[in-house]
Amino acid sequence: MVYRSIIYLLLITLGAGQFSLAVADNALQAAMELEGALLLTPDIENGKKVYRTCAVCHQPEAWGKESGYYPQVAGQIRTVIIKQLADIRARNRDNPTMLPFTRLELLSLQEIADVSAYIANLPMTRHNGVGPGTDLVHGKKIYEDYCAECHGPRAEGVVDDHIPLLQGQHYRYLMRQFFWIRDGRRRNADKKMVKQIQGFQSRDISAVMDYISRLQPPEEKLAPADWRNPDFPNYRSTGHRQ
Template sequence: MKASFLLISLLSAGIAFAAPPAPKTEGIEGKDYKWNAQGGEKSEALTKKGDPKAGEEGYETCAACHLPSGAGRPDGTFPQLAGQHTTVLIKQMADIRAGLRDNPTMYPFAATLTDAQELANVASYIEKLCIPLDHGHYDSKPGDAGKDWKAPADTEKRIAEGKGLYEKECLECHGKNGEGNKEKFYPVIAGQHYKYLLRQMTEIRNGHRRNANPDMVKIIKKYSDDQLISISAYQASLQMPGNMCKPKAAAPAKKK
């Protein structure tokens, strides 16, 4: 890691901890809530032509958590951004900045972006990142696992159950392969970290994701914790569409 990038990340973290709390705008619980209403910073950013070169600088504050690669964390604490639709990235950043989506960890960092143009720039830069070859699965070994850790024995069963549930009600919006829909702001969910998917679906079901799509809330609120585990396991098993990262070439053998 370059020294300058490390310094920027540390300074950004300091700014984040000192920043004021996010504003709180009426969300899904409000009678006048419209999931994807036109106007405001989001709509303005969507009309801008993003500059990925300028966006690289803006992304440096994001990279402290989401990593320079945009891979996020396999333990689900931070989602993978690489491969996500620019419309989704812009909407979520704008919603967090406006106080429509509660994310106290990300808000101070998102607040450092200056305007709609910078939102478009950062989204444009993320769009050009290659998609990491691996991510957190249902049966991924946790980073803090002990030596006696064993992979769950029901992975195949979970994925099969999740596939059935997904194809019944999720496929219409998120696509056969979890590719989402850029024009309709439906996110790519294929290849996202399992634990992140599970946490977000649980929060949407329980009414804690205030910028959730009401249509999705109606579908997901009837699912049990066990069913959400299976759906998340299946979604995480799918391969995210797009430009996959090339495997690193093996280091040349040293001459003896």
């Protein structure tokens, strides 16, 4: 707790932008921002206001797109969302599309805490994109042998270790991120995972991502069949303003 308090004071005193100049390691900067944001009490109402910018791409419901270009972020673990935003801002994870929106002058630590809590509380879609469904037995075996130890038996993630929830995620997004992790484009990926997946063949990758995409979240995390986010009545389902 003392460690977290010191980090928070540094961030408040120096500002995250200036603090980044005081450390050479982007991962360290991101870790310190994560710890600082976790100290803050999230304001869900303000998070809703912050999410207005996010909704244009991630959709008002935060369900992303089956194309895999935007992930479903609704229902994601709050600490995971905070970590990814901090990693993107510190350039510990490459995301050119999101990077401009994470600048300190646009997104404070408090706003990261707020919007992450808002997104985490949104219900998830029942109809995420899935794979071909032709090799699920193999996919299940791969998952149980290599993935379940960290991501959980049903890909539910781990809060304390900031390991993401994968269930209900779009198949094409899972595929794209797998290749980025394997090829080193996501520097914030777990080093053990990066090493472990180097030997995966094309069949293994498609099968396990297909299997994961079909792992449904528990009923209480799912949205009603025709749910639309009432916080954004002036957005169409495409994510653009009417």
